[in-house]
Amino acid sequence: MRRLVFAFAVWLLAVGAALAAPGSSLRCGKLLDVRTGQMLSDQVVTFDDSGLITSVAPASGASAGAIDLSHATCLPGLVDVHTHITSEPTNNGYARLGVSVPRQAVTGVKNARLTLHAGFTTIRDVGASDFADVAVRDGVNAGEIEGPRMQVSGPALGITGGHCDDNLLPYEYHYRSEGVADGPWAARAKVREVIKYGADLIKICASGGVLSKGDLPGTPQYTLEEMQAIAEEAHKLGRKVAAHAHGTQSIKDAIRAGIDSIEHSSLIDDEGIALAKQRGTYLVFDIYNDDFILQEGAKAGMLPESIEKERKLGRLQRENFRKAFQAGAKIAYGTDSGVYPHGDNAKQFGKMVEWGMKPLDAIRAATINAADLLGWSDKVGSLEKGHYADLIAVDGDPLSDVKTLERVKFVMRGGTVARNDSVK
Ligand SMILES: [Zn+2]
Numbered sequence: 001m002r003r004l005v006f007a008f009a010v011w012l013l014a015v016g017a018a019l020a021a022p023g024s025s026l027r028c029g030k031l032l033d034v035r036t037g038q039m040l041s042d043q044v045v046t047f048d049d050s051g052l053i054t055s056v057a058p059a060s061g062a063s064a065g066a067i068d069l070s071h072a073t074c075l076p077g078l079v080d081v082h083t084h085i086t087s088e089p090t091n092n093g094y095a096r097l098g099v100s101v102p103r104q105a106v107t108g109v110k111n112a113r114l115t116l117h118a119g120f121t122t123i124r125d126v127g128a129s130d131f132a133d134v135a136v137r138d139g140v141n142a143g144e145i146e147g148p149r150m151q152v153s154g155p156a157l158g159i160t161g162g163h164c165d166d167n168l169l170p171y172e173y174h175y176r177s178e179g180v181a182d183g184p185w186a187a188r189a190k191v192r193e194v195i196k197y198g199a200d201l202i203k204i205c206a207s208g209g210v211l212s213k214g215d216l217p218g219t220p221q222y223t224l225e226e227m228q229a230i231a232e233e234a235h236k237l238g239r240k241v242a243a244h245a246h247g248t249q250s251i252k253d254a255i256r257a258g259i260d261s262i263e264h265s266s267l268i269d270d271e272g273i274a275l276a277k278q279r280g281t282y283l284v285f286d287i288y289n290d291d292f293i294l295q296e297g298a299k300a301g302m303l304p305e306s307i308e309k310e311r312k313l314g315r316l317q318r319e320n321f322r323k324a325f326q327a328g329a330k331i332a333y334g335t336d337s338g339v340y341p342h343g344d345n346a347k348q349f350g351k352m353v354e355w356g357m358k359p360l361d362a363i364r365a366a367t368i369n370a371a372d373l374l375g376w377s378d379k380v381g382s383l384e385k386g387h388y389a390d391l392i393a394v395d396g397d398p399l400s401d402v403k404t405l406e407r408v409k410f411v412m413r414g415g416t417v418a419r420n421d422s423v424k
Contacts, residue, residue: 024415026067027059028074028393034367034382037360039399045074047389051414056383067417069393069410075363076383077121077148077390077413078405079370080345082242082263082284082334085111085125086132089292089340092211092301094168101130108136112147114343117419119408121390122149122370122380124334126203126242126263127156127164130178134198146418149388151374153203153242154194155179157187157230162221163209163244184229187222191233202234206243206259207250210293210309211302211339217246217313218267220253227257240375242284246313248272255281261373263334266317268324276329282373284334285321287355288348290314292340322356332373333366346405359402389415 024047031043042059086108091099099107108128115123125133133152140147155178158164166177181190191202206222208215215221222230227243234241240260245251248267255262255275261282262268268276268283276283293302293310325331335348352362371381379388393410411419 024066026074026391026412027070028072029070030073030397031056031383032073032075032363032398034076034360034364039073039397042070043074045383045389045391047415049415051389051416053383053385053387053389055385067420072393072395072409073397073404074383074391074393075398075405076367076381077388077392077411078119078346078366079122079124079333079374079381080115080120080335080337080366081124081126081261081282081332081370081373082286082336083115083123083125083342083345084127084336084338085115085123085136085342086128087338088342089296089300089338092297093303093306095301097168101132104129105132105135108132109139109145109147111338111342112136112140112145112150115337115345116146116148116413117408117411118343118345119392119405119411120148120345121388121392121411121413122374122376124151124153124201124242124370124374126153126201126244127179128152128154130155131197131199137200138198148413149376149380149390151200152198153201154197154199156203156205156244157181157190157194158205159221159226161214162205163207163212163215164203164205165212167213167215182226184226187226187230188233191230191237191239195234195237195239199239201239202230202241203263204230204241204243204259206245206254207247209244209246210313211306213303213305217264217309218248220247220250222250222253224253224257227254227259231258240373246317255279261332264317264336265324266313266320268320270323270327273324273327273329276324277327280330282330282332282369283324284332285317285324286334286336286339286348287318287321288344288351289336289339290317296340318351318355321352325357325361330369330372331361331365332370333362334370344406346408349402349405353402359399362402363398363405388413 086104137150243254
């Protein structure tokens, strides 16, 4: 028995040393340079005690890395710019009303870990009740819980009765979501308020949505004037703005107002695509979750009207994704996780390739493009000196089969190993 305890203690020490390993290196059989698109062979990535990459270079005989990934393909940690880690796909429609905000924060703790372990070392969380997302981000940053780097929006801003309001209860409950703000000055004040309580960016609802009650995805909600006020106020305070916009007019109004990214982008037309290109606005198309909503939505408590709306929208969104990409618009990888189960974030890569992207372009959407949208190009999105040692590894070649990214075997965040499933 005592010998067993001793063996266990030795094992613990060894594991502890391997996990802590401050300032170390790893050896990659292949490594994808996302900027050039080149797949490099036999590379060593070194990083320092603060978790920053100090070099990426060909392995020389003696430079065998401390962590051996010589049979695997290494890529930069992935980025999802549209998540809701405090939401679950099981809490839809009226079921959602029974979930407290503290409970949502606990859900966020679980999902932060799941998301990181799926290879997403950075996320942008766009819309959470009562700043539950701020609490999760701060817990991750303090090292108390495991999770990706996070930019969070807090409550999403929207009009009374719109997609970002909560329209489930009748009048006598006098309930509205905390992000509701009507009119340019009220919207400016709301921007200031969410920043006061910890928002890294501003999320707004420009048009109607799928999972909300009593509105239509194609109809405008915020006016051009309101969005101009929001964009100006947010930019003045050093924050970017993400606009939920399915509708053709809302997409164009949002781009003209100076919004930084259009979320969903479902009914974008040629003029909208041209405007996005001209203004450098990022388009985010969440084209995986349509399948989940149609197949699982009813079981997951989604309202019948939501499933009907999705049925009308899903295919058009995918066709417009292809159009926008082929026209050369900037695309960032965002999935709307929380609508579908967290940890499945990589399932959108396959859809993007099915609808016309090359695997390399889909990977760029989730690395250099997403990092650019977040304003973090100097930190994440590629493996180079001075960036965080955020790195994942898979078996096989994601440039020939992008679905290998659904089976990430190794995840490192800032030089700390989060997952290592003994890559072959
Ligand atoms: Zn969303």
